[in-house]
Amino acid sequence: MKWGLHLKFWILLTLVLILAVPAIVSVQDGLDRISREVEMTRAVFGDEKTETIVDSAKSVYGTAFVKSGFIADLNKTHFSQADYRKAHALSGALKHFGTVTNSYFGSMVINLYGMMIRLFIVWHWLAFVGPFLIACVVDGYMTRAKKLAEFAYQNPSAFSLAAHVLLWIIFFPVMYLVAPIPVTPLFVPIWALVMALPVAVMLSNSQRIFGS
Template sequence: MTRHGLLWLIAIILIFLFAPLLVLQKDYESCVETELKSASSWYDEDEVQSIVNRTNKIYGAAMITTGIDPMIRKHLAKPVTSKEIAPGVDVPKVLVPYADHLMEYWGNLLLNIWMFCFRIAHSLSWMMYLTPFIAAIIFDGVMTRKAKLASFKYTSPTIYNMSWHIIIALAALSMVAFAFVTPLSIFFYPIVITSMGVLLRLLISNIQHSA
């Protein structure tokens, strides 16, 4: 399981590192704008602002407080002032668009990380909305397990393992999706969280007696 988690983490890191090479800055901005508009069409202004504020707090803790963002902006994400690859030698015209895009790499990387934080903040909003459901379903799972043990009914290790693996897969795939520069529907968050809640009930209700 640790090995699988490491593979998912590597996948996310690779997306962060290579997506800025393939995706234009305007695409990042368009993706974030699309998700903000989508959120605004479903939530009130205060809720949208709350998500943005939470995003900035997460980003600030991860990138600004640690000094990573200021360092990148100061030393790496600098505007291009010259099209020369050497004194008196201009970049070939056919390569100019690629050169400009390459120079936007670090700015795109920061945008990608901010977008990732925005999606985490958005999911946290839904977690708060669905807390009563999650609490109820955990309680139901616990009581179902107790009823099974009291009546000597079968608790399935197969269902337990399947639920556990699917929960981890959903969490990992969600993190990977958060890193992709593709607008996510606001329904993505409640569907994933609800699915994980149902699986959590199955997992708890099938914990083996020796566990």
């Protein structure tokens, strides 16, 4: 499977999950998840760093969704008490539709805010996992250079397998951002550790290109 096809797949899956999760997770469940994740983050990063993460998420959320008018547009779909009375007079089904609609869009708003918090958790981890991943890349290239210098065997099967595994692992943070259940912020370093092996194997077994 090629990178372009993988990228399209993950983009489509992300959009589907963003639209589907609010339909299966209530507003209260969404609030409980965020509250629990903030406590998990506090246990990992401490109070000061957690407050920074939450405040940054609120700021970006306010700019991207509130000031842009996105939330205002969603509120236009909200059923008021007057709408409920009219819907009840016309049909019980319409009243039920209003309840479902309010719950769906309310859950979507909460979900978007939760995604902002997770984005900043990932951002704060980059200072730690970034150098580690760079070291894995350097190690893979150094191993490759040693193999080339010694005319050692570079396993194309190992390269292909590692590349395919990496194509899946590299997009796991997308699932982290949209997951409807509480996820520990320790997911990010664990993901980096899991990704390290296929990165090193793929690079160390890459074939000579253009005389390299």
